[in-house]
Amino acid sequence: MDNVAQAEKDFKELLKEQNAYRETIMLTHWDMRTKIPKKGVEQRSEVVGFLSEKLHQIETSEKMKNFIDVLKEHSEDDFIKKTVAECEEIYERNRKIPSAEFKEYVMLQSKSESIWQEAKEKDDFSLFQPYLEQLVEYNKKFANYWGYKDHIYDALLDNYEPGVTVKTLDQVFPDLRKSLTGLLDQISASSVKPDPSVLEGHFPKEKQEAFSLAILEKMGYDFSSGRLDETIHPFAIALNQNDVRVTTNYDETDFRTAVFGTIHEGGHALYEQNISKSLANTPLSDGTSMGIHESQSLFWENFVGRTKSFWNSHYDLFKSFAPKNLQEVPLDDFYRAVNEVKPSFIRIEADELTYPLHIMIRYELEKGLINGDIKVADLPRLWNEKMQEYLGVTPPNDRVGVLQDIHWSGGDFGYFPSYALGYMYAAQFNHTLQKELDVDRQIASGNFTPIREWLTKNIHQYGKMKKPLEIVEDVTNEKLNSDYLVNYLTEKYTDIYKL
Amino acid sequence: MDNVAQAEKDFKELLKEQNAYRETIMLTHWDMRTKIPKKGVEQRSEVVGFLSEKLHQIETSEKMKNFIDVLKEHSEDDFIKKTVAECEEIYERNRKIPSAEFKEYVMLQSKSESIWQEAKEKDDFSLFQPYLEQLVEYNKKFANYWGYKDHIYDALLDNYEPGVTVKTLDQVFPDLRKSLTGLLDQISASSVKPDPSVLEGHFPKEKQEAFSLAILEKMGYDFSSGRLDETIHPFAIALNQNDVRVTTNYDETDFRTAVFGTIHEGGHALYEQNISKSLANTPLSDGTSMGIHESQSLFWENFVGRTKSFWNSHYDLFKSFAPKNLQEVPLDDFYRAVNEVKPSFIRIEADELTYPLHIMIRYELEKGLINGDIKVADLPRLWNEKMQEYLGVTPPNDRVGVLQDIHWSGGDFGYFPSYALGYMYAAQFNHTLQKELDVDRQIASGNFTPIREWLTKNIHQYGKMKKPLEIVEDVTNEKLNSDYLVNYLTEKYTDIYKL
Numbered sequence: 002m003d004n005v006a007q008a009e010k011d012f013k014e015l016l017k018e019q020n021a022y023r024e025t026i027m028l029t030h031w032d033m034r035t036k037i038p039k040k041g042v043e044q045r046s047e048v049v050g051f052l053s054e055k056l057h058q059i060e061t062s063e064k065m066k067n068f069i070d071v072l073k074e075h076s077e078d079d080f081i082k083k084t085v086a087e088c089e090e091i092y093e094r095n096r097k098i099p100s101a102e103f104k105e106y107v108m109l110q111s112k113s114e115s116i117w118q119e120a121k122e123k124d125d126f127s128l129f130q131p132y133l134e135q136l137v138e139y140n141k142k143f144a145n146y147w148g149y150k151d152h153i154y155d156a157l158l159d160n161y162e163p164g165v166t167v168k169t170l171d172q173v174f175p176d177l178r179k180s181l182t183g184l185l186d187q188i189s190a191s192s193v194k195p196d197p198s199v200l201e202g203h204f205p206k207e208k209q210e211a212f213s214l215a216i217l218e219k220m221g222y223d224f225s226s227g228r229l230d231e232t233i234h235p236f237a238i239a240l241n242q243n244d245v246r247v248t249t250n251y252d253e254t255d256f257r258t259a260v261f262g263t264i265h266e267g268g269h270a271l272y273e274q275n276i277s278k279s280l281a282n283t284p285l286s287d288g289t290s291m292g293i294h295e296s297q298s299l300f301w302e303n304f305v306g307r308t309k310s311f312w313n314s315h316y317d318l319f320k321s322f323a324p325k326n327l328q329e330v331p332l333d334d335f336y337r338a339v340n341e342v343k344p345s346f347i348r349i350e351a352d353e354l355t356y357p358l359h360i361m362i363r364y365e366l367e368k369g370l371i372n373g374d375i376k377v378a379d380l381p382r383l384w385n386e387k388m389q390e391y392l393g394v395t396p397p398n399d400r401v402g403v404l405q406d407i408h409w410s411g412g413d414f415g416y417f418p419s420y421a422l423g424y425m426y427a428a429q430f431n432h433t434l435q436k437e438l439d440v441d442r443q444i445a446s447g448n449f450t451p452i453r454e455w456l457t458k459n460i461h462q463y464g465k466m467k468k469p470l471e472i473v474e475d476v477t478n479e480k481l482n483s484d485y486l487v488n489y490l491t492e493k494y495t496d497i498y499k500l
Numbered sequence: 501m502d503n504v505a506q507a508e509k510d511f512k513e514l515l516k517e518q519n520a521y522r523e524t525i526m527l528t529h530w531d532m533r534t535k536i537p538k539k540g541v542e543q544r545s546e547v548v549g550f551l552s553e554k555l556h557q558i559e560t561s562e563k564m565k566n567f568i569d570v571l572k573e574h575s576e577d578d579f580i581k582k583t584v585a586e587c588e589e590i591y592e593r594n595r596k597i598p599s600a601e602f603k604e605y606v607m608l609q610s611k612s613e614s615i616w617q618e619a620k621e622k623d624d625f626s627l628f629q630p631y632l633e634q635l636v637e638y639n640k641k642f643a644n645y646w647g648y649k650d651h652i653y654d655a656l657l658d659n660y661e662p663g664v665t666v667k668t669l670d671q672v673f674p675d676l677r678k679s680l681t682g683l684l685d686q687i688s689a690s691s692v693k694p695d696p697s698v699l700e701g702h703f704p705k706e707k708q709e710a711f712s713l714a715i716l717e718k719m720g721y722d723f724s725s726g727r728l729d730e731t732i733h734p735f736a737i738a739l740n741q742n743d744v745r746v747t748t749n750y751d752e753t754d755f756r757t758a759v760f761g762t763i764h765e766g767g768h769a770l771y772e773q774n775i776s777k778s779l780a781n782t783p784l785s786d787g788t789s790m791g792i793h794e795s796q797s798l799f800w801e802n803f804v805g806r807t808k809s810f811w812n813s814h815y816d817l818f819k820s821f822a823p824k825n826l827q828e829v830p831l832d833d834f835y836r837a838v839n840e841v842k843p844s845f846i847r848i849e850a851d852e853l854t855y856p857l858h859i860m861i862r863y864e865l866e867k868g869l870i871n872g873d874i875k876v877a878d879l880p881r882l883w884n885e886k887m888q889e890y891l892g893v894t895p896p897n898d899r900v901g902v903l904q905d906i907h908w909s910g911g912d913f914g915y916f917p918s919y920a921l922g923y924m925y926a927a928q929f930n931h932t933l934q935k936e937l938d939v940d941r942q943i944a945s946g947n948f949t950p951i952r953e954w955l956t957k958n959i960h961q962y963g964k965m966k967k968p969l970e971i972v973e974d975v976t977n978e979k980l981n982s983d984y985l986v987n988y989l990t991e992k993y994t995d996i997y998k999l
Contacts (some may be wrong), residue, residue, distance in 0.1 A: 024543070051516075051517065224537065
């Protein structure tokens with residue numbers, strides 16, 4: 002074996018170790034969010050800290066650096082080269098931060114999250130403010146360490162959506178906003194209103210679970226490589242390629258939380274379950290970005306799960322689990338009720354139309370925080386002003402306003418745009434898919450296999466072998482285009498609200 | 501800080517790391533036995549292997565050896581000294597085996613377990629035989645590396661029950677066997693027979709689970725530091741001191757599996773939940789031996805859960821979950837039915853009386869294997885002969901005979917005696933407890949707090965701070981004495997079978 006072949010072999014061994022820590026950390030997270038008894042958390046948190054440090058040590062080790070240097074220059078294997086590039090990105094991103102600062106930051110993150118929780122409970126932004134100020138300062142410093150071409154915020158965006166910049170977002174968001182608020186105005190003016198009260202009633206958890214399982218099964222989620230559990234804040238998580246778990250939350254007074262939540266997380270899980278097995282045990286075996294991941298969950302949730310065709314083919318199944326009062330609701334009333342548009346305070350409860358507006362508010366605020374245009378102290382006021390401006394409602398308190406999301410308390414700046422990007426990607430993918438397949442008829446038939454196979458062939462299988470914008474262009478033959486989302490929403494709500 | 505204080509501090513840090521790996525391995529085991537999807541197992545097994553190697557590296561590191569040397573000589577802290585002694589035992593045990601041999605052995609273990617499973621399924625001992633022969637040879641070698649005074653098997657026993665030797669067992673087992681078989685003969689000759697058919701009927705899993713939860717609650721199991729899950733082969737597991745989980749198995753045609761299984765595992769869990777918190781993050785925070793652990797599970801299962809007083813106070817609770825057909829069974833018939841004595845093939849399904857006989861058969865056979873008196877090839881024949889001799893039944897095949905238990909396939913020789921020892925310890929503890937507390941009245945009142953507190957004060961809290969035989973003598977003021985078990989069983993069955 003020559004030196005390069007030996008280095009490739011040893012590199013793969015190191016990745017296996019790295020992956021063992023990664024899988025263990027994921028298992029720990031899953032357990033902490035679904036199963037752990039209350040008093041077990043304290044000790045477990047120390048264990049997670051220890052494992053994360055070990056993982057970080059490997060990612061930033063001299064050993065890793067040597068493999069990167071040797072293989073970058075000498076390996077001729079495309080898979081190895083992509084893997085090395087990914088490892089190098091992680092290495093550089095981590096090594097550019099002085100380790101003392103990184104440690105301080107990790108401690109600040111963990112402290113801030115619990116302070117945020119307290120501030121939210123007490124509805125007292127001032128408790129959280131000093132922590133958020135520090136988090137912003139660290140992120141500014143990190144952005145400068147990492148570097149950027151045009152806008153300091155680009156350095157943060159790059160962590161979540163490589164290739165997407167402020168320029169990209171500032172090109173698409175204003176038009177999108179205009180279209181969405183226009184549509185929202187038309188809807189508000191319409192005399193036709195869905196009646197969500199038909200959905201009310203007590204829907205026992207066990208029945209919701211049974212329906213959730215049935216839907217996941219139909220989506221093609223592989224239960225021999227996954228499972229469904231209950232949690233407070235739903236997520237999907239890949240422990241390894243053959244162990245991709247979905248979680249959901251059951252609200253016995255509102256089944257929509259679990260049903261659409263399960264389909265959403267199921268979309269994430271299908272992505273992870275269908276990454277090519279050849280990428281196993283490397284950092285390439287993961288969704289390529291937050292945005293592309295979100296495109297998969299939103300595709301299933303909205304472009305499949307909230308369509309009329311879907312409920313045409315699944316209403317009987319739904320009714321077989323649903324409580325009495327829902328048995329009598331006509332399908333059309335049901336369909337319209339689950340698609341009601343109503344500006345509200347909470348992002349994760351927002352409807353399809355207003356959701357991107359929630360994202361834009363966060364994007365504009367955090368961009369301002371990072372480039373210094375906005376002071377943390379002014380956030381609550383600015384938040385409420387923007388809510389009024391974009392959505393026409395003003396949160397009555399910070400708990401349902403600026404304190405609602407966990408992201409900033411963990412220092413996650415640059416993450417929010419991925420949600421809106423994912424939505425635009427999903428609409429754009431959907432448009433292409435429709436040219437190749439009669440999607441509507443397929444959904445109406447209840448056979449999702451061709452849809453899932455198309456997503457796997459075009460998106461899932463690549464993992465991180467392709468960058469997000471590369472996937473968008475390869476699949477749709479054009480750059481990011483928000484028109485598809487606007488067209489989709491216009492068509493949908495024109496029908497529902499008789500615009 | 502002087503050097504010793506610094507060493508103590510650094511030593512504790514190393515133990516924390518060691519414990520982080522331990523907790524992670526435990527979580528992985530729990531997940532693999534309760535939750536993991538089928539296809540996730542293969543990759544996870546590699547992760548467990550990796551984590552186990554890391555743990556082993558710390559246990560046998562030069563760093564650990566240095567702490568042992570320094571602190572053994574210079575520390576004046578009793579807790580540190582006991583911890584160091586425990587670490588030294590682990591260090592010595594592991595270091596005495598050449599690392600190449602250890603690796604071969606670990607691979608052999610993992611291979612043997614799957615071969616054993618196959619052999620059991622196919623009822624073909626010859627498949628397993630060559631692996632078992634190798635496992636025996638390794639264990640002989642290891643026993644010689646570890647050293648012993650009187651009998652080679654002592655070196656293996658010491659792994660599970662420190663201080664107990666062949667001499668100890670050969671003193672108690674023959675008399676115990678004579679007493680048990682005598683009692684068994686009387687029972688067989690008795691015309692009075694419980695009627696287990698009254699227990700038959702379909703008992704839904706959910707109802708069994710609800711009853712299991714209620715009983716654990718009454719035992720004083722702390723659900724804020726634990727949880728109950730379903731599994732195939734029940735176990736209790738301590739992930740950390742505040743996360744001690746119980747698992748059970750629901751047989752819808754025979755509720756006894758879950759009810760007595762849950763109480764049994766609950767007994768193990770109470771032990772782990774009540775070890776002194778001051779021992780956290782050290783190897784002392786664990787049951788002191790397999791036998792003492794088993795004494796706690798058997799105490800709750802038999803000396804509490806199978807008593808007339810227990811069912812007197814819990815029969816109504818039981819009936820509130822039980823199916824219709826059980827509602828009409830008179831308490832006395834029920835009590836006698838769950839205490840039926842009937843020689844059978846499977847150890848884990850054996851009644852209280854015949855259980856120790858199953859253990860003695862295994863003890864005699866493995867002692868013979870290790871000292872060379874018995875050949876692996878002769879095991880099936882010898883097993884069946886002993887079953888006939890001790891229990892009066894001959895297994896119709898090896899699946900319910902020599903292939904039934906997993907232990908030997910994992911190389912666990914010296915483990916089985918702990919089950920019988922635990923039973924004798926439990927009877928002996930029970931005898932002492934009865935002198936201090938009206939146990940029967942307490943059980944009849946349904947308030948287990950004084951019993952649990954007594955066990956915690958005398959046994960649980962110490963973890964590994966006391967050796968098993970030290971605990972037995974401290975608590976009962978005498979050495980191991982099998983008379984208590986014989987007296988207990990005689991009294992119990994004299995009543996049930998009117999002997």
